[in-house]
Amino acid sequence: MHRLTPRLARTLAACAAVPVILAAAGCSSDSGDGDKSDAGSKSSASPGGGDKDKPAAVQKAAFDTLPEPCKVLEKKTIEDLVPEAEDKSGKSAKSADTTTRGSCSWNGLDSKGVKGSQFRWLNVSLMRYDSNATLGSGEKLAGQQFTKRVDEAKGIDGAKDVKTEPLSGVGDQATLVSYEQKKKEGSFKNQRVVTRVENAVVVIDYNGAGLAGAKAPSAGDLAKDIEGAAKEAVKAVTEANASGGSASESSGSGSGSGSDSGSGSGEDKSDSGKDAKDDADSGNDADSGSGSAKKS
16 A cells, blocks of 8 residues: 655645635725716706715624634644644635635645545635625625625536535524545545625635545535534634624715725725735635645
8 A cells, every 4th residue: 555645645735625716805986976067057956966976875894804814713623624734723825905805724634554544625714895885785795705605616617416505503694515526536525614794704615535545534524524613713703803893883975985994995996906816816825735744
């Protein structure tokens, strides 16, 4: 029986990873005063007509920050889900703004000698959406991203036996997506939990495979493990915002987005393309699994 090498572990971490592309938080648009050529006639016809051109006030987002993605899970959780993790502290992906997006991944190869090896990969992605006078509330935008990430998992290339299941008690919305992928190294069991809590979205991807003759992991066991991890992550996001502002406050009706992150709507608009690229780069970093897993 051949022993698995560090080079193979690196390859497995890269090929087993589910694409993790964090979407940009959104942009806003100008809330101008209308066509200047009609301004005089509108003013003379109706002194209060200018108010009709202003966007309606949008509810302020409940959350204004995110915790460090590599610290949302307990140490014991990492040890249980990723035995012999290469780096128990996790590999954090780059982010242009850690208060709105971030991710962290772990991978490990647990060698059982002649009985083969167990491979595991885990990734946590966090996203937060500010309320925007043009696009809507942060909660609405987070809901759109929630749906997008569920659909993304259901459409993964090569996915077999795809199943979805709503989860209760995990944030405000939660869905589990399970599927299997055949690779030359073995059969990989994949699980993704997407959950929304207020204006934040948490995506946890977890997969495993039995290699070199080892028994394939149980999809049911993996699903149970990832659900527990999702609850921990939601708790961490909520606690990070425990001293934040109340969701009952409303943002201004002009060009401001209702965000506490310090970026005005004009800045959001001009930087949205850059943020989207940074998010894509962030996802690639999270998937790279660059280090080699330890061997026992």
